[in-house]
Amino acid sequence: MLNVDFYRPIVEFLALYMGSNTEVILCDTENILLIENSMDEERFEGAPIGEMQQALIQNPECRNIPYNINYRTLSKTGEKVRSATLFIRDANGTLEGLLTVNQCVGEFVRLRKMMDMLISGEQDHNVLRKSKHSSSPKQSYEALTLSVTEIIDRVLEEATIRFGAPPNRLTANEKISTIREMDSRGVFLAKGSVNEVADKLGSSKATIYRYLHQLETKQ
Known part of the structure; x- marks a missing residue:
């Protein structure tokens, strides 16, 4: 008792x-x-x-x-x-x-959605991402409800389709390309995102940091 x-x-x-x-x-x-x-x-x-x-x-x-x-x-x-x-x-x-x-944690969830919007923007009107068959910029809409995990999963799904292999079977160059896309969407501004990406790519945390450093030095 x-x-x-x-x-x-x-x-x-x-x-x-x-x-x-x-x-x-x-x-x-x-x-x-x-x-x-x-x-x-x-x-x-x-x-x-x-x-x-x-x-x-x-x-x-x-x-x-x-x-x-x-x-x-x-x-x-x-x-x-x-x-x-x-x-x-x-x-x-x-x-x-x-x-x-x-x-x-309802208030924190709503705050996270606001942060995702501030980081990634509500709508993408990046003129550098023009369609090859159109003179107008491609518009891509990121749902405000997406969490960092969901953004990671979405990028990995796109990479699987683009490279024809699951995330853990991608080559080093393909992984770097995938990391670049995640970085452009603000994934690595979130705490713990490196560990999560490393797990899903079948890589070490040190490898992900190395890829990020390579991308930074090429800019």
């Missing part, structure tokens, strides 16, 4: 530190024991645990792990939520409860 008094200051601390857009829940395997910054009027102390907690408890993959971090859920109002759950077990490894942190 969980010691609620022991966990109370932890729950309060996390809620205060993370802010009012973060919900912190302590529950046993049946009911909510403590909750701060509730996102749903149906979630309160003494209420049954929600569907997500039930799913985590019943999931065989969660039986031998200490926590599940950065999974996605939705609030009752449809806002995107980033979640993490700590599995609390007794000395014998029996699950006693869950400590869950739900952070509403």
